[in-house]
Amino acid sequence: MTTQDERKAWMSLLAKSPAEDLERLWGSFDAAQEHSWLRAPEAGGVMVRGRAGATGAPFNLGEMTVTRCSLKLPGGEVGHGYVQGRNKAHATRAALVDAHMQTAQAAAVRRTVLTPLEEAMAGTKKTRAAKAAATKVDFFTLVRGED
Amino acid sequence: MQGDALSKTSLEGGFQDAPVDSARAFRAAMSAMARPGWIEPMDAATPPHPASKAAGTLLLTLADHETGIYLAGDHDTPMMRDWLAFHTSAPIVGASEAHFALGTWEALLPLSQYPVGTPEYPDRSTTLIVEMDALECDGVVLKGPGIKDTAELNLPDAKAMQANNAQFPLGLDFFLTCGSRVAALPRSTQVSTTAEER
Numbered sequence: 001m002t003t004q005d006e007r008k009a010w011m012s013l014l015a016k017s018p019a020e021d022l023e024r025l026w027g028s029f030d031a032a033q034e035h036s037w038l039r040a041p042e043a044g045g046v047m048v049r050g051r052a053g054a055t056g057a058p059f060n061l062g063e064m065t066v067t068r069c070s071l072k073l074p075g076g077e078v079g080h081g082y083v084q085g086r087n088k089a090h091a092t093r094a095a096l097v098d099a100h101m102q103t104a105q106a107a108a109v110r111r112t113v114l115t116p117l118e119e120a121m122a123g124t125k126k127t128r129a130a131k132a133a134a135t136k137v138d139f140f141t142l143v144r145g146e147d
Numbered sequence: 148m149q150g151d152a153l154s155k156t157s158l159e160g161g162f163q164d165a166p167v168d169s170a171r172a173f174r175a176a177m178s179a180m181a182r183p184g185w186i187e188p189m190d191a192a193t194p195p196h197p198a199s200k201a202a203g204t205l206l207l208t209l210a211d212h213e214t215g216i217y218l219a220g221d222h223d224t225p226m227m228r229d230w231l232a233f234h235t236s237a238p239i240v241g242a243s244e245a246h247f248a249l250g251t252w253e254a255l256l257p258l259s260q261y262p263v264g265t266p267e268y269p270d271r272s273t274t275l276i277v278e279m280d281a282l283e284c285d286g287v288v289l290k291g292p293g294i295k296d297t298a299e300l301n302l303p304d305a306k307a308m309q310a311n312n313a314q315f316p317l318g319l320d321f322f323l324t325c326g327s328r329v330a331a332l333p334r335s336t337q338v339s340t341t342a343e344e345r
Contacts (some may be wrong), residue, residue: 039234
């Protein structure tokens, strides 16, 4: 049984995952690749919106390229893939992972694909945060002896 | 299982090759509208029961997230709603704000519930997709723009179509679908019952 939130989490992870990482990990996972298309991979633009300070009024940040596809496994599970960029094979792999996460193989997929992806992403985030932290400057003002 | 709606087979039957299929279907829809009484083939999409292939193809071609669709009677099924949401992202709305309405003639009545446009914006009207049991070039006589002399088509209700034509330039436009064939009846077409004509 999967909940909406769990699916949301892995969809988010897959959407942000680098194409090479997913290709390598999905390649190492031995699964039947057969599927039928509900929506063949197609590239398009989406408007990314933001809120200043996460609470302000929404504004359009800019457009980004997204590739999406939907497919169905022989068992009837439907997988959707939405990824950054125009790599159609990447979108297909993301949709396959989503579909296989709804089958009995979910645990194996999580172990071989999702968990390593999560770790890689956490690692990247940490490295970037550490790099940024190293450039931090503490400003302070000495009390001037005028009083 | 979450998202049951997305896990069922109701999503199948969309265009195989969206750019080509929708361009061909649009051409067929345009030809049908331009020549009332002319029947065009249209079978690129397979919507869930009970909608016909022609009706499904029309909606996939013409509808998007800005066009409200009204599903009348038996056509308002969860499968159909899911299918339209997945393939077109079109909102399902009531009859009074519909850009497109789909159903059998009986289910779509009364016609007075649909917007017919305003004198400033006659395009703000509903296009009705009427599912027919049969579609043939035989029946009431049609005249008007796009018809050389006269054309014939079996209409569900000639009187209602006459009343619709009388509102011109306001009024409703109709696509008549049966299986994988489609014909059209724009508001500009004058309908005369065969008895008067012959």
